[in-house]
Amino acid sequence: MEILHVTAECYPVAKAGGLGDVAGALPKYQNKIGHIAKLVMPMYRTKFLYQNDFDVVHKGDFSMGPYWFNYTIIKEQTNKLGFELYLVDINGLLDREEVYGYDDDSERFTAFQIAVVDWVARWQDKPDIVHVHDHHTGLIPFMMQQCYAYRHLSHIPTVLTIHNAQYQGWMDWDKANYFPAWDMLEWGKLDWQDRINPLASAVKCATRVTTVSYSYLDEMRSNANGLENLFEYERGKCTGILNGIDDIVWNPDTDTYIDDTFNTKNAALGKLANKKLLCEAFNLEVERPLFVFIGRLVHEKAADLLPQAIYDAVYHLEGKMSFLILGSGDPHVEWELANMNMPLAGYYNSKIGYNEKLSHQMYAAADFLLMPSRVEPCGLNQMYAMRYGTIPIVRNTGGLRDTVTDIGEHGGYGIIFNDAKVWDITYSINRALELYAQPKRMKAIRTKIMNLDNSWGNSAQQYINLYSSLQ
Ligand code: ADP
Numbered sequence: 001m002e003i004l005h006v007t008a009e010c011y012p013v014a015k016a017g018g019l020g021d022v023a024g025a026l027p028k029y030q031n032k033i034g035h036i037a038k039l040v041m042p043m044y045r046t047k048f049l050y051q052n053d054f055d056v057v058h059k060g061d062f063s064m065g066p067y068w069f070n071y072t073i074i075k076e077q078t079n080k081l082g083f084e085l086y087l088v089d090i091n092g093l094l095d096r097e098e099v100y101g102y103d104d105d106s107e108r109f110t111a112f113q114i115a116v117v118d119w120v121a122r123w124q125d126k127p128d129i130v131h132v133h134d135h136h137t138g139l140i141p142f143m144m145q146q147c148y149a150y151r152h153l154s155h156i157p158t159v160l161t162i163h164n165a166q167y168q169g170w171m172d173w174d175k176a177n178y179f180p181a182w183d184m185l186e187w188g189k190l191d192w193q194d195r196i197n198p199l200a201s202a203v204k205c206a207t208r209v210t211t212v213s214y215s216y217l218d219e220m221r222s223n224a225n226g227l228e229n230l231f232e233y234e235r236g237k238c239t240g241i242l243n244g245i246d247d248i249v250w251n252p253d254t255d256t257y258i259d260d261t262f263n264t265k266n267a268a269l270g271k272l273a274n275k276k277l278l279c280e281a282f283n284l285e286v287e288r289p290l291f292v293f294i295g296r297l298v299h300e301k302a303a304d305l306l307p308q309a310i311y312d313a314v315y316h317l318e319g320k321m322s323f324l325i326l327g328s329g330d331p332h333v334e335w336e337l338a339n340m341n342m343p344l345a346g347y348y349n350s351k352i353g354y355n356e357k358l359s360h361q362m363y364a365a366a367d368f369l370l371m372p373s374r375v376e377p378c379g380l381n382q383m384y385a386m387r388y389g390t391i392p393i394v395r396n397t398g399g400l401r402d403t404v405t406d407i408g409e410h411g412g413y414g415i416i417f418n419d420a421k422v423w424d425i426t427y428s429i430n431r432a433l434e435l436y437a438q439p440k441r442m443k444a445i446r447t448k449i450m451n452l453d454n455s456w457g458n459s460a461q462q463y464i465n466l467y468s469s470l471q
Pocket of ligand 1: 328
C-alpha cells in the first residue's frame, strides 16, 4: 500500500513537539512492515535542509485569492530517514526558520496544502491513502472533494490523525477566497461556529479520524476546545491508536546525545554517571533524587503549577530533592521559572528554550519525570522517560492514563494523581521520595520500565489495518 503523510513537522527536519516525533517515526515503521510510506512537509529553513542533498521533482504554481505563488517540491536524495521525504518550497511563505508562530500562519499552511494537493493531482499513480496530521493539513480532505480542479482525487481515502485538538487553525470567512475554486454550497464542511475551522473540516471530510490514545478519544467528547459535539456526532468514524516511540532514536544504549550510554544491565551506573554530569552543570546535588520536567510551558501542560509546587516541595519536604526544568512557552511562566534559579539555587535550576540534546540528557539522568498535564492526547515524554529508566509522575488523563500504571496497583511502575493542582503534585513528589528511599524497589521498577515495549511496531500495523479497511 502507498501512503502519503502530510504534516507540518517531522523530526529531524523540523520539530516543535510530539507531532514531529510521530511524523519522523510512523512512515519509517510502515515501510519496515512492507508498505510504501512517503512524507511531505514545508521546506522551512532549518539545519537539515542545508546539511542534506535534494533533487527537484516538481514545479508548479497556484493562486491564493489575489496572490500568485510558485512552488517547488524537492526530495531528499538518500531516503536517510527511512522513507521518501518531500519538501514544499513557497517563497515568501514557508522560507522561515521556525515552524509556527508567524502572523501569516493561516496563509502559510493554506498555501502549503494547496501546493500538496496540486502536486498529488499530477501524480500518474496516485497514493492509496492520504494521511493528514492536525489542523495544519486539515483542509486537504475538503480540497480533494470540493475544489473543482482536484475532485478527481476524491476517491482516495483520507485519514486525519489528531495529535492535539486544542489548536484548530481558525480563520475568518474572508479567507474562503484563498481556496482553489470550490463548491460554495458545501460551505458547511468548512464552518464551525461562524469561522473556517480546518480541524473541524477535516473531522467532517476525512474518511476516518484517529486520535493518539484511546482515553483522549473519550475525553474529546467532553473537552475539545469547542468541538465536543462534533466528536460526539462523528464518533463512528473515530478510532484511538496509541503513539509509539522511535526506539532507534530513543535508545539509551546508543544515544549519541548522552555522555554515558547504558542499558538494563548497567542502568544504575549509567544513569548515575549522566546524573553527575547534569547536576554538575546545573549546580544540583547528585545524592538527592532528581525530578525533571521537559515540555511546552503552556496551560495544557499545567506548567503554571510548577513554580508553586516546586517551592512547596523544597520548603515543606525539607529540600530532599532537586528539580531541573527545560521548556519554553508562556512568557509569564518562563519568567517565573527562570526567576526561581537564584532563590532555590542548589535545589532547582531551569533552562528556558528548546534543546534537543539537553532533553535526552535529562531523560537519561533523572530519577523522576513530572507531567502534570491538564490535557495530554498521548504524551511521548513519559514513554521516553521510561525507556531511559526514569519513573513518570503523571496526571490521570489521556495517553498518560493509557501508558502508566500507578505503583499502588499490582505490577505498577509510575505515580499517578487525579487533579491538576499544586497539592496533588507535591503529594506525588512525596510518594516518589518514599519510593526513592527503597533502592531495591526503585531498581526493580527501573528495569521493568526500561523493558516495556512502547515501540511503533504494533501501532504502525494498526494504522495499516485501518487503511486496508478503506480500500
Ligand atoms: P507535545 O507534542 O504536546 O508538545 P509530547 O509529549 O507529545 O508533547 O511531545 C513532546 C516532544 O517535544 C518530546 O520529544 C519532548 O522531549 C520534546 N520537547 C518539548 N519541549 C522541549 C524543549 N524545550 N526542548 C527539547 N525538547 C522538547
